[in-house]
Amino acid sequence: MNYEIVVGLEVHCQLNTESKAFCGCSAKFGNAANTNVCPVCLALPGALPVLNARVVEDAVKLGLATNCTIQRRSILARKNYFYPDLPKGYQISQFEEPICSEGLITIETDEGRKEVRLVRIHIEEDAGKSIHDIGDDTYIDLNRCSVPLLEIVSYPDMRTPKEASAYLQKLRQIVKYLGVSDGNMEEGSLRCDANVSVMPVGSTEYGTRTEIKNMNSFKSVEKAIEYEAKRQIEVIEAGGKIVQETRLWDSDRLETRSMRGKEAAHDYRYFPDPDLVPVLVDDDMLDRMKQELPEFPEDRTARFVAEYAIPAYDAAVLTVEREMADYYEETVKVSGDPKGSSNWVMGEVMRTLKEKYLDIAEFGISPVRLGGLVRMIGSGTISNTIAKQVFEIMQSDGASAETIVEREGLGQVSDSGAIEAAVREILDANPKQLEQYRSGKAQLLGFFVGQCMQKMKGKANPTVVNEILKQMLEG
């Protein structure tokens, strides 16, 4: 029998607020253990939580960006369970009345565009961290307690591991464009659980699902879902039954393992948190958040094509990341050359970032300086070959392209006298090739051009070299 995979994702996105969700402690990642704590996030008796307004604003923005209905009134609830990294004995979350519901995210698949529906987006707080890898003991770091999260829950609308990864990448792109999260999967800013089941092709009834946790890259999401679906099919084909449970992805052994039986919602004894008032979103806030929405990739791609007359392919590559698109636009402002700028950003800049494992924000050449370099190529002051040398120098030297070209004497030579002299020398030095050229071997022109450029250390204006060469070869 042929089976179809059914996947729904629950994604936890860590917001990049300055302070935590319910107290003034720093939400920063990587500080010394148990230094970002206070009576509220340590759950000392009598301490009361106060909701961070930025968390509500971020939730509304993400809801708007994913076509959700924004609930004007939502409720914070207690999700009760015991764990050593959860000092309160409950997590503040949202249950029956989340802030956003019924959204939509569009992904690109091999068969074209596809819409994945969202059940909800809700606000919640993170728990602390248990540390198991120091000696034989377990340590607890409560810095992460109460760091704000948005949980994004999709319908089981994805049918392949690839679609699930495309959805996750799209969601990451959206939160990064919004600026509400760094979307860093390795540091846990984006954590994904997958609900996976299989059913016979053509069936409308979903099979029993399992939940997979602990996938911390796009690749591992794909691999884990693929493995889990295969495992389920094998169990069913052998006459067995799928048990609803939580399974852990082991990225070293490339398999999922049973972790625990799946809790049902009633196990958590949810109830509205009596310490917190309902969350209200008024017209003012809604309008303000709409105003603050960025131009999203699809719109920006279309505008790049229309405004800069660059190919749709270039525009799509340049707008994958908001910072990269900003960088490109700044470069164009200075260079006045949209296509030249896109060639450089997509070529040398992206290649360098990849080689050095850098983000565009960490890149040493500002868009203003790159724009200056591209402008010098356009004006014929330097050739493309020389520009690459200048680009290398610029990475460790804060000077402008103009300054470097002047200081290093790299300006392009268009002076026909100097070029003529070089051509003369080349012709004299290669009598055999000259002879062959004159007896009809026209393709030797390229050889002579190359020799001349080399002779002039790449600085000669290639158009002038070509003209002069042709004249002198005929003569």
Ligand code: ZN
């Ligand atoms: Zn605190």
Ligand code: MN
């Ligand atoms: Mn959650």
